[in-house]
Amino acid sequence: MKTIITLALISISVVCTAQGKFFTRNGTITFFSSTPVEDIKAENYNATAVLDAATGAMEFSLLMKSFNFKKALMQEHFNENYVESDKFPKATFKGTIVNLDEIDFGKDGSYPATVKGDLTIHGETKPVETTGTIDVKDGKVITASSFMVAPEDYKIEIPGVVRDKIAKKIEVSVNTELEPLNR
Amino acid sequence: MKKGIIITLLIAALAVGSLAYYFYQKPVQSLRDATTELSLTSEELHSNFETDEAAANKKYTGKVIEVEGELIEILENSDQSSTLILSSAHPIFGVKCRLNPKDNSKAIPEKGSRVKLKGLCTGFNSDVELDQCILL
Numbered sequence: 001m002k003t004i005i006t007l008a009l010i011s012i013s014v015v016c017t018a019q020g021k022f023f024t025r026n027g028t029i030t031f032f033s034s035t036p037v038e039d040i041k042a043e044n045y046n047a048t049a050v051l052d053a054a055t056g057a058m059e060f061s062l063l064m065k066s067f068n069f070k071k072a073l074m075q076e077h078f079n080e081n082y083v084e085s086d087k088f089p090k091a092t093f094k095g096t097i098v099n100l101d102e103i104d105f106g107k108d109g110s111y112p113a114t115v116k117g118d119l120t121i122h123g124e125t126k127p128v129e130t131t132g133t134i135d136v137k138d139g140k141v142i143t144a145s146s147f148m149v150a151p152e153d154y155k156i157e158i159p160g161v162v163r164d165k166i167a168k169k170i171e172v173s174v175n176t177e178l179e180p181l182n183r
Numbered sequence: 184m185k186k187g188i189i190i191t192l193l194i195a196a197l198a199v200g201s202l203a204y205y206f207y208q209k210p211v212q213s214l215r216d217a218t219t220e221l222s223l224t225s226e227e228l229h230s231n232f233e234t235d236e237a238a239a240n241k242k243y244t245g246k247v248i249e250v251e252g253e254l255i256e257i258l259e260n261s262d263q264s265s266t267l268i269l270s271s272a273h274p275i276f277g278v279k280c281r282l283n284p285k286d287n288s289k290a291i292p293e294k295g296s297r298v299k300l301k302g303l304c305t306g307f308n309s310d311v312e313l314d315q316c317i318l319l
Contacts (some may be wrong), residue, residue, distance in 0.1 A: 025268075025279060025310060028261040045260040046281055048308055065244065065305035066281075066314050072211045089240065089306045175261060 019105070020180055022051040022141045027176035029062055031149075033167040040074065040166065042067040049176045051141060056100035058115060060093040060174065082156050088123045095128070103134055110135045115145065124154040132174070139180055146173040213286040214315050217247045219301055225252025225278040225311075229271030232307040243304040243311075250278055250313065251299040254292060265291060267298065268310070279310035282318065289318040 027047035033040040047062035064085040069075040079085040095117015097103065103111040111134045119128040132145025148169040151158060158166050221243065228250055232239040252269030255277060260266055264284040271277040280302050282291075292298055302313030 026258045026260050026266050043262065045262055045264060046266055046279055046312060046314075048310075061308055063306040063308050063312050066312055068211070068314070070210055071207070072209050073207055075211060085306075086240075086244075089244070090308060 019054045022053065022105075022178035023181040024049050024176050024178045027060065027062075027174070027178075029060070029175075030173045031067075032171045032173070034171075035165055035167050038165045040069070042069045042075075042078070044068070047174075047176070049143075049178060050181075051143075051178055053105040053141075056097035058093070058095050058097065058117070060176075062091055063089055064091060065089065077162075082151070082158060083122050088121075091119075091121045093117055093119045093128070097134075103136075105136055105141065108136050108138070113143075113145075119149070121149070121154040122156050126153050141178040143174065143176045143178070146171055148172070211315070213283060214247055214301055214303060214317055215286055217301075219249045220246045222249040223251075225250050225269035226271050228278055229273060229276070229311050232311050233273070236307050240306060244306045246304055247301065248304050248313070249299065249301045249319070250280070251297065252278060254294055254296055254298045257291060257294060267291065267300070267316070269298065271311075276309045277311075278313060280313040280316040283315045287318055291318070 025048050026045060027049045028043065028045050029047045030041065030043045044062050044067045046066050047060060049058070049060045051058050064083050065079055067075070067078065069078065095115050098114040098116050099112075103113060112131065113134045114129065114131050116129045117127070118125050128147060128149075130145050130147040132143060135142040135144075149172050150169050151166070152168075228243065228248075231242070250269060252271075254267055255270050256268035258266040258268070260281065262284065264282055266279055266281045269278040269280060280300055282300075299319045300313070300316045301319055302316035305312045305314050
């Protein structure tokens with residue numbers, strides 16, 4: 001009887017970790033703008049992400065001012081003129097994994113994933129759908145995805161003088177390594 | 184005489200042009216020589232943001248600040264830089280400080296020790312965030 005109870009408890013705890021929440025506070029989110037005039041790249045290494053394995057809900061958030069540019073002037077213009085970081089300090093994504101039934105968070109493997117949700121930048125929210133991969137390894141969940149974003153869609157105004165230097169569509173890459181949330 | 188004016192103008196244009204180019208190309212500077220505007224403990228900083236985020240943003244965000252607190256977690260980032268989490272009254276969140284990978288000669292202390300660092304406050308995202316940090 002005792003063994004059965006112990007076994008039952010163990011299996012419950014296994015199910016719990018497999019179905020629980022995963023979390024990171026140092027996800028990498030980069031954007032890349034490519035034009036014949038100039039390539040511009042910015043990186044944020046401290047994005048926060050939460051994934052609920054039971055429902056497939058995903059949430060990302062980051063601070064615009066934590067984006068790192070090579071050139072000081074670009075970082076300044078990005079924050080002050082384009083994304084207006086003082087008014088809109090964060091960018092967020094709230095969505096769900098569409099093909100949740102194809103992903104086994106309890107079993108190591110690489111799973112293709114489709115995620116659908118709302119992306120908020122510069123105070124503007126737009127629907128986004130993207131594909132990527134979810135790797136389950138040693139109890140961790142590693143996500144990788146990239147998608148294109150048009151600054152115009154988020155009412156980010158780019159003055160004519162620099163219009164040629166900034167791409168109409170900017171590639172956003174998201175790479176996170178989430179650990180089980182035990183609290 | 185006219186030649187002289189043209190040459191002077193050309194030199195002036197060249198000087199302005201190269202100065203503009205210099206400012207345009209200037210990389211993000213290390214905070215080592217930046218003046219510290221505010222100095223406080225990580226507990227104080229986090230609780231200020233939790234109480235009134237808007238007021239704390241006005242006071243701290245965009246400023247170079249010195250923070251002292253207990254090192255509760257060390258995170259390795261994808262670019263080989265490290266992020267240190269300093270304690271707060273909150274059970275999970277605190278002050279998240281990303282060290283400048285190009286300007287840190289000091290070794291990262293062990294978890295549990297008290298650390299002091301200087302960084303640029305970039306705002307509040309459950310954790311208070313500091314970027315370009317230098318261990319003091």
